[in-house]
Amino acid sequence: MSKKKDSFADEGLAGAIFTTETQVLAHTNVQHDGDDPLNDILSSPVGFIEQERYTCAIGALQSVVAIPKAVPILHSGPGCGTMIQGFFERSTGYAGGSTSPCTNFSETEVVFGGTERLRKIIEGTYKVLNTDLQVVLTGCTADIVGDDTAQVVNDFKRDGRPIVQVDTAGFKHNNLVAHSDVVNAIIDQYVHKFAANVTPRSDKRLVNLFASIPYQDPFWKGNLREYKRLLEALGLQVNVLFGPESGGVSEWQTIPRANFNILVSPWYGLPIVQNLAEKYGQPFVCFGHLPIGAGETGRFLETVAAFARENNAGTNRCDIKALIAKEEQAYYEEIDNLATFLLEFRYGLPNHVHILHDGGYVVGLARFLLHEVGIVPKEQFVVDNTPAEFQDAIRADLAAASDKRVIPLYFTADAGAAQHAIRALKHRGRGLIIGSGWDKELACEKNYDFLSASAPSPYRLVLTTNYVGYSGGLRVIEDIYSAVLATYA
């Protein structure tokens, strides 16, 4: 079904940039190749971004919002908070959104500096709001005019206030990078104050988990809950640090006591575990993609269990094989029950998928859909501005998903270009696009099925759903096929 456009037609655009579809058809499964026509579409030396899938550094204020009873204080222009609130939607938490104090830089502060204004706003915060932790985040304005924010915050620290300062000028980083800056600032300036009274790594069973970035991962709350449940089944105690499963600032105070750290991420969050390794000698174990479904969740548990044994976490009594077998039994009961539908449903189900997401989701979902659902991953797009030094590892991780096929993988922050690439592609059968709300219109154009699973997500409501783990895999299946079946009416 081709849809008529009301204004300047998108069909014409794809044609203008990409001359023939046959070029693509003749060119499957090749990457790093100068002849790959998708590279022409995706290469943008200019550096602009169409259709943002992440926001700027100050967006990491959501990592503060995710800590129970913490408040972000913005030393920024007016509207920075509103922009972040608008990007994530339904993300106010305890004291985010319209509740967050802000200096609202005006011409006066741009000319004369805004540190005195900041001092007043912090004083007001203590009077007006009940909070356990205050994190001052700077915007572009404060940074460009050169305000000494740290000095103001230090005065309050000297008074014993639980206050932290972090530079988050929007032009410096995006929110995926700044998440680590915020967490490290809290560790260095707040958690470390409590480290004097404890021996680092004294609690052998305790681990700190760094996985989903709150709100940037729409499933962060559910995912953290599921990681915690699985890791506790291994015999570990887990600091998840964010969301309702965390114990708020008192849990943060126990970070130094943890035996080791777990990072589930292809790149973001790495500076946190590196900082903790340096500060408290805590080793860390990395899992590069989200463990979705049975295969990867089992591998995740085995990886962590082995690491726990190496670090004498006292988890030896846990029978990892029995644990996985028990989880898999329930899981495969569902898949078994579903298989007839997947194999026989005569009215059409998607047979291939394009995913636009961060590297952790792209690899995690691609592995899961290929092996456990039977949807073949075609061209995949990592749109999280992955730093160049991590891209090869992500390519290798995806390549290891299959020994019989190559899944083409592209990195671009300009997701608008990724959409044009998908527009130019043609595969046999019914397609599925997993991405953000931006991609719903692309899916409509191509008459593909669509699953909203990344920010921004205006067409989908997520509360505490998880996509990681065994139950997460089943939920992904429910979400995909509910969307598919909803098209039959």
Place this chain on the structure above:
Amino acid sequence: MPEVNLHASAVAVREIRLNTITGFTGKATELLAQQRCGGLVDQPRSFTQCLGCSTSNAACMVTLVQDGVVISHGPVGCSSCLHEFAFTYRVNAPLRGISHASQRHIYSTNLSEEDTVFGGNQKLADTIRAVASRDDPRVIFIITTCASGIIGDDVEGIADQAEEELGIPVVAIFCEGFRSKVWTSGFDAGYHGIARKLVRPPRQKRPIINVINFWGSDIFSRWFKRFDVTPNFITPYATAESLSYSSEALASVQACTTLGSYLSGALEQHYGVPALRAAPPYGVAATDRWLRALGALLGKPEVAEAIIADDHEQFLPQVHELRARLKGRSAYVTAGAGHGHSLLAVLAELGIRAQGASLFHHDPVNDFDNEDADALVAMVHDYGDVPNLSICNKQEFELVNVLNRIRPDILLARHGGMTLWGAKLGIPSLLIGDEHFGMGYEGLVNYGEAILESVENDEFVKNLSRHSVNPYSKWWLEQPPYAFLGDDT
């Protein structure tokens, strides 16, 4: 009215152009008395929460132009809430007769730290050309940000150069957040750019009337039909061409004086399109006046009288009935300036006692420099005084405090984020997103029924109030609500 200078690249912000204030508390009559004697002085706050940003409001006026693209010249965060306009465009398209809404094209130049040092001019120039080639738009809008403003990029020069080269209008819109505490200044900035770069001299007059509005339901066509004219909606769902020839309209009207008076004034001064000065048609008295003014302007006073007679007969009996059912109820209003005045008129017409209002800014004069267009003057003239009128740019802490004291039967809100606090306090809270919902005689019936429904169905807010968390301190809730207004803290 004061001269609209279309030679200047930017329009002065409201604080400078209209002496606009964002801090006041008192009675409506006190506010008007002070504005009439020129004695209205803004009162600053020593504690503030996040404000809105002019760049979002400028974007609001240009993102929904059908065949335009928008480039935010700034860090990626400065455009991160604009996906909400893409959503709006798609969802409300049927209200403007567009059956298949095309995807919005929203770009960020993604300014980096290096750009803030060496300037972002080249990046902007390259982005404009790449965007023109990718999307083949009929107009390109560039909205500025704090970062591009402070580093002093030559946005105007680059836009002009690109315009010459590309042969389509490239409109530089100056809307840096730090320039104004009144985010409505962003609307003016958007309109200024449109008036100076898109609007062309008329070829001939046509039987159309410019309606300067957002994307609300179309109440105008029904009225206009009897005058043998059709609405030319500005700017959402307009095209570059329909905006260019808005100069050919017989008249301009606005959904809200605050929103539209700058652009309708510009069209009047530069292209002879008369602007309707009557306050917008909310409440019986204002609607009568508005229709009569329109009839006079179009030389068809008898048509106006006929509409008034017919609509009175059709709707006023229902209004009387609603008045009886709403008798004794009280309300509190939180809204932008113009629309807030209109909501107060709607409440008064329905016999609901306004216990107060929190309006986001106040213009002591409007761009027409004409009191007839002042909806607050009209409201006080028609219905009398309003106590507890505060001018407050969405400072949630003040709203929470005042609602906690006043405890109205219903909270009427116009902007996002404010209803939460009514609901947390167990107060039925109603936000009508469609700004035309309350317009005309029919609008009184619409609002009356919606208010009754909210007040009667209060189970949800009562339950929420028993379980919701409150970050505001006991100390604060015991202080006078405007304790931080002025410098007395």
